[in-house]
Amino acid sequence: MIDNKLFLTYQSSLLSGSRSGCTQIVNGLIKSEISIKELYINLFQRSMYEVGTLWEQNKISVATEHLCTSVTEYLISLCYPSIFSAEHTGKKAIITCTPGEYHQIGARMVADYFELHGWDGYYLGADTPADELIKFTTEKLPDLMAISISVSFNHANLLRLVDKIRHTFPDLTILVGGQGFRWGGDEAFQSLENIYLIRSLDELETKFLNPQAT
Amino acid sequence: MMPETSPILADYIMRDSTMVFLIIGKEGNILESNNFTDALVGKKLKGLALNELFIDFGKALDLDQLLKESTEKTLVNLSTAANLPETYYFRFYDLGNTILALGEANNYEIGLLRKSMLELNQELNNLTRELQKKNAELKKLNELKNQFLGIAAHDLRNPIGIIMGYSDFLLEELIEELTPDQIVMLETIQNTSEFMLHLLNELLDLSAIESGKLRLEKQKSDISALIRKNITINGVIAAKKNIQIQMQSFESIPDVLFDENKIEQILNNLISNAIKFSLAGTTVRVNLFLTGDHVTVAVADQGQGIPPHEIDRLFKPFQVTSVKSTGGEKSTGLGLSIVRNIILGHGGKIWVESKVGVGSTFYFSLPLLRPSP
Numbered sequence: 001m002i003d004n005k006l007f008l009t010y011q012s013s014l015l016s017g018s019r020s021g022c023t024q025i026v027n028g029l030i031k032s033e034i035s036i037k038e039l040y041i042n043l044f045q046r047s048m049y050e051v052g053t054l055w056e057q058n059k060i061s062v063a064t065e066h067l068c069t070s071v072t073e074y075l076i077s078l079c080y081p082s083i084f085s086a087e088h089t090g091k092k093a094i095i096t097c098t099p100g101e102y103h104q105i106g107a108r109m110v111a112d113y114f115e116l117h118g119w120d121g122y123y124l125g126a127d128t129p130a131d132e133l134i135k136f137t138t139e140k141l142p143d144l145m146a147i148s149i150s151v152s153f154n155h156a157n158l159l160r161l162v163d164k165i166r167h168t169f170p171d172l173t174i175l176v177g178g179q180g181f182r183w184g185g186d187e188a189f190q191s192l193e194n195i196y197l198i199r200s201l202d203e204l205e206t207k208f209l210n211p212q213a214t
Numbered sequence: 215m216m217p218e219t220s221p222i223l224a225d226y227i228m229r230d231s232t233m234v235f236l237i238i239g240k241e242g243n244i245l246e247s248n249n250f251t252d253a254l255v256g257k258k259l260k261g262l263a264l265n266e267l268f269i270d271f272g273k274a275l276d277l278d279q280l281l282k283e284s285t286e287k288t289l290v291n292l293s294t295a296a297n298l299p300e301t302y303y304f305r306f307y308d309l310g311n312t313i314l315a316l317g318e319a320n321n322y323e324i325g326l327l328r329k330s331m332l333e334l335n336q337e338l339n340n341l342t343r344e345l346q347k348k349n350a351e352l353k354k355l356n357e358l359k360n361q362f363l364g365i366a367a368h369d370l371r372n373p374i375g376i377i378m379g380y381s382d383f384l385l386e387e388l389i390e391e392l393t394p395d396q397i398v399m400l401e402t403i404q405n406t407s408e409f410m411l412h413l414l415n416e417l418l419d420l421s422a423i424e425s426g427k428l429r430l431e432k433q434k435s436d437i438s439a440l441i442r443k444n445i446t447i448n449g450v451i452a453a454k455k456n457i458q459i460q461m462q463s464f465e466s467i468p469d470v471l472f473d474e475n476k477i478e479q480i481l482n483n484l485i486s487n488a489i490k491f492s493l494a495g496t497t498v499r500v501n502l503f504l505t506g507d508h509v510t511v512a513v514a515d516q517g518q519g520i521p522p523h524e525i526d527r528l529f530k531p532f533q534v535t536s537v538k539s540t541g542g543e544k545s546t547g548l549g550l551s552i553v554r555n556i557i558l559g560h561g562g563k564i565w566v567e568s569k570v571g572v573g574s575t576f577y578f579s580l581p582l583l584r585p586s587p
Contacts, residue, residue, distance in 0.1 A: 066332050073339040080343065084350030104336055108343070115347070125340050 002029070002042045002112075010133050015060065017067045019074060026075045036082050036116055040109055041201055042171055044072055048105060052179060069105055076108065082116075089118035092142040096124040098157040103150035106178050110146055113201055117209040130164050137169060144173045144208065146198070149180030159188060162195065175208070234292070234302050234317030237309075238264055242277055245312060256295025269293050280306050281313065290317065364421040367414045374414065378407040409544050416548040420531060423555040430473040430559050434583065437470050437477070437509060438463055441500055444481040448489060455541055456494040459485065463502040470509055470580050471571060476556045477580075481511070483549045484576050488515035490539045491574075507581040508562070519570035528566060529554040553578075 005029050006025065013021030030038060043139060048068065055065045095111035104126035114121030124133060137145065145165065149158050162174060176189055177198040186197045198204050227235050228248045237246035244267070246260035255267055262585040264277070269291040280288060288306070291299040302317035322490070360390040381404045385397070392400070422428050445459050452459050488498040503510055518537050520528065530550040539545070557564045557578050568574035 030366075063328060066328060070332065070335045073335065077339060077342045077346065080346035084347050085353075102332075108339075111343075123340065123343060126336055177268070 001034070002038065007043065007046065010043060014047055014051070014068050014071055015054075015064065017071060018066075019071050022071055022075055023078070026078055030078060030082070036079055036112075037201075037205075039079060039114070040076075044076060044109065045201065048072055049179070069103070072160070073105055073108070075103075076112065079112070083112050084115055085159055086116055086118045088120070091118070091144075091163060092120045092122065092140055093144045093146060094122045094124065094133070094140060094142045095146045095148070096128045097126045097148050097150075098154050098156045098161050099129055101149050101151070101154045101180075103128045103179075104148075106150055107130055107148035109201070110148065110177075110204065113167070113204060114146075114209065117205070119209070130161050133161070134164065134168055137165070137172070142172070144175065146175040146177070146204075148178035149176075150178050152180045152183055152185060154180055155185045155188070162189075163193070166192075166194075177204075224262065232319075234304070234315070236264075236267075236315040236317075238277070238313040238315055240277070240311065240313070254292065254294050254300070267292055269299050269392060280304075281308055288299045292317075338350055360421045360425040363417055364425070367417040368420065371411065371414050374407050374411050378404060378411065385492065413546045413548075416546050416552060419552045420548055423552065428555065428559055430476060430556075432471045432473050432560070434469040434471055435474050436467075437472070437511070437580070438467050438502060440474065440478055441481060441502060441511065444485055445500060448482070451486065452489045452498065455489060455492070457489055458493050458497040459489075459500065460497055461502070465502075465504055465506065467502055467509055468582060471583055472560055472580055473556075480553045480556055480578065481513075481540075483553050484513040484578075487549070488513050488542045488574075488578075489515070490541070490545075491515060491517040493517065493540050504582075505579060507584075508583050509582055510577055510579040512575050512577045513577040514573060516573040518576055519572055520566070520568040521566075525566060525568065529564070554572055573584045 010022060010025045013025065026039070026043070029043070051065055051068045054060045055062065089173060093111075093114045095107050095114065099109050107126075108123055111121035113124035120123070122142070124136060124137070147161060149155065158176060158180075162176070163176060165172065171194065174195050175198045176195065181197060181199070189195050189197055196207070198207070220239065227233065230250075232250050233248075234251045234254070235246075235248040236244055239245050242264045243258045244262050244264055247546060251267075252258050259267060274391050281346045284443055287303040289301055289302050291301055294300050298425040300319065303317055304317040307316075311509045381400050384392075385400050385404065389397070419428075441461060441463075445461055453502060485498065485500065492498060497517075499512075499514045501512040501514070503512075517540075520535055520537055524535045524537075529550050532547045533551075536543055554564050557580075560580050562578055562580040564576070564578040566574060566576050
């Protein structure tokens, strides 16, 4: 259980770039058999949302934001033994960032979420060129694709990318999401068939990963 | 304009600026420094020598030279509180009795570095993710392999038992009616079946060890007695090859906590190996002695010895050395790997010393029982 006091201690370690302080907290939580879902949503996601807000409000520098991202990415890797031990369902998803999108942590967490639910979550990384994505999709033939944008100025890149993918794979279900939709921008995708805007990891879980549970 | 702005600028430089600002005496002592420089270095610089701040790689700091170069920006490495040198771009101004030093970091350079570090870090994390995913997949495959191995070996034991039983029966009951060729054939069936059963038992052991199902039923026992018992059993086989087995124990050995069946299996493996690779007329010596808080067993032969480059793989599964047995005995390549795992499971150690042409000594040690506090 992550109470507010623990969260604030973690957040303070994160903002000061104390990898060892954060590691100690995360290892302690893993040892206490906390669910990966809670760790992802109530610690990693919440803290990085706050980091993003502090950056937007000019309360922390971009360097500090990058430091927090690096530390969080490392901490996420501590959860992998649990994430990758899930029973496989045989379903495959490709998770990627648009060209020009360098913030990858949200997309990576989505990829891990797929893995946690027994999917093969192929994660392609930040700033993935469209041609490489098409080539990889042709090889893997996924059941689903998820594309993330973390900053709103990548909306145009996302639209271009979606258009290109639909041209080659018209029936492929595509999920779009990320903090880039925080201030809107979803209307461009509403009329498109097989395209869904996902606003949270919970929504991803209930609508696509574990729909029978609802 | 300047006269009015000067105090404001001076105040800004001293309190808020992220520029290195120093007033230096002609002797190289720091007369004034701003807050940022003190924080960067991690101490108040006023009164200290300049060489406590400037890291001059390879040559002594020459202020006169620095002043001469001051028409150009000069790169100087600074010692910092973070214990990492930082490069600043300096200009030095001669103010008469003092020198003004102004230094700036190159933010463009730092930005590029940060971007590159960020990309490398992302790449590293993505590779870690891939690696961990592959590890999980391999772990699952290994579990499947162990399951398969266990099931296959278990199910093959019964038919082999039947083959052994009937060949025994034929050799015992019909020996009078069999031709010499038929007897040889039946003995071959019997020997091969025995080897197959031995192999299957070792595969089952290995599968249990690899899947973490090795169960040790440890109890306080007399290891000397167990060694003597095993020497008696192996003595029969040794005698057939004209090899002697001797036991030496000069100390009183206390009871040790171990799984009797498993340690017997180890003794049998090491002693029968020693016989297997020894020549006629030689002696196999089994020594038992105390070493600190362990009891150590050494099985030494006067055999052919193991080439040094093969020693490392001795305890790995499915590894057979180039050393040939002296009586045509077969090896599964699994025995020593199982032995090692059983010893490790007891919290002990196993090692070997060997010299080609002289012989080999296999040692294993088990922890002694700690006296109750």
